[in-house]
Structure formats: structure tokens, C-alpha cells
Amino acid sequence: MDGESEARSRRILDAIRAIPSGQVAGYGEVARRAGLPGRARLVARVLGQNDDPELPWHRVLRSDGRIAFPQGSAGYREQGRRLRAEGVRVVKGRVQGQKAAASLDEQLWGPGAG
DNA sequence: GTTCTGACTGCGA
């Protein structure tokens, strides 16, 4: 079934939507929660294909906790702007106070979700 | 069918 690809994207989008405001997640972490471990690139692709204005894509960062866009780029400024609007401290393209997928397991989905 | 590219990740220098 080709709907499989759609199911994957839906799971990824669902995982991203599960990220609460003021919190961030890594591509690999999102992919993992979406049931697609190692498909971090797929998450990036889905985000590029996504057209949902309510999708908190700005809460998705790299494994380093940095914005995936190059500093100065439109997406970079947009993501940083949205993050700060949620109370997330963004400095030089990186998130302060926490690292993507650092303690997410306990903060985001919690110990009872595993 | 092959080939290229990508909002990625991890390791080593």
C-alpha cells in the first residue's frame, strides 16, 4: 500500500504535535516517537512537505539542540522567533537551558509513556 | 532501472 508513506508522515506529524509549548525535540527523537528510529531525515522531509500552519515544526531541532537552518536564513529567524515567543531561550541559533532529546524522555512523553 | 539530493547523526581530528 502506498498509504504507508502517508501513515509515516502522519505519525511524524503526530509526534511533533505532541511537543508542548516551551519544549523542544530533536529530529531523531521525533522520528523515534513516530515509530521510525533512524529516520531523522524523513522527519525533515515531512516538515518541508508539511502545509499545516498549526504544526509546531519550530520545536524540532537538531541533535545538538541547534536550529536546522543556517543562521540568517528565513527559516532560522522564523523558528528562533517562534521559540522565543514560547519562552524558549535561543542564542546564536542554539537553544539554551536544555538540549533537544536530552531529557525529553522524562520531560516530554514522561516515564509512563515509555 | 540508476543517480542525486536532503530542515540528519555520530565519531574522529
Added chain:
DNA sequence: GTCGCAGCCAGAA
């Protein structure tokens, strides 16, 4: 902290 290399999967040409 920064740079380079290899691995990985999926979509588009």
C-alpha cells in the same frame, strides 16, 4: 567549538 567523513533512508529526476 569547528570541520570533515561515513552511514543512513526516502523522494524526485
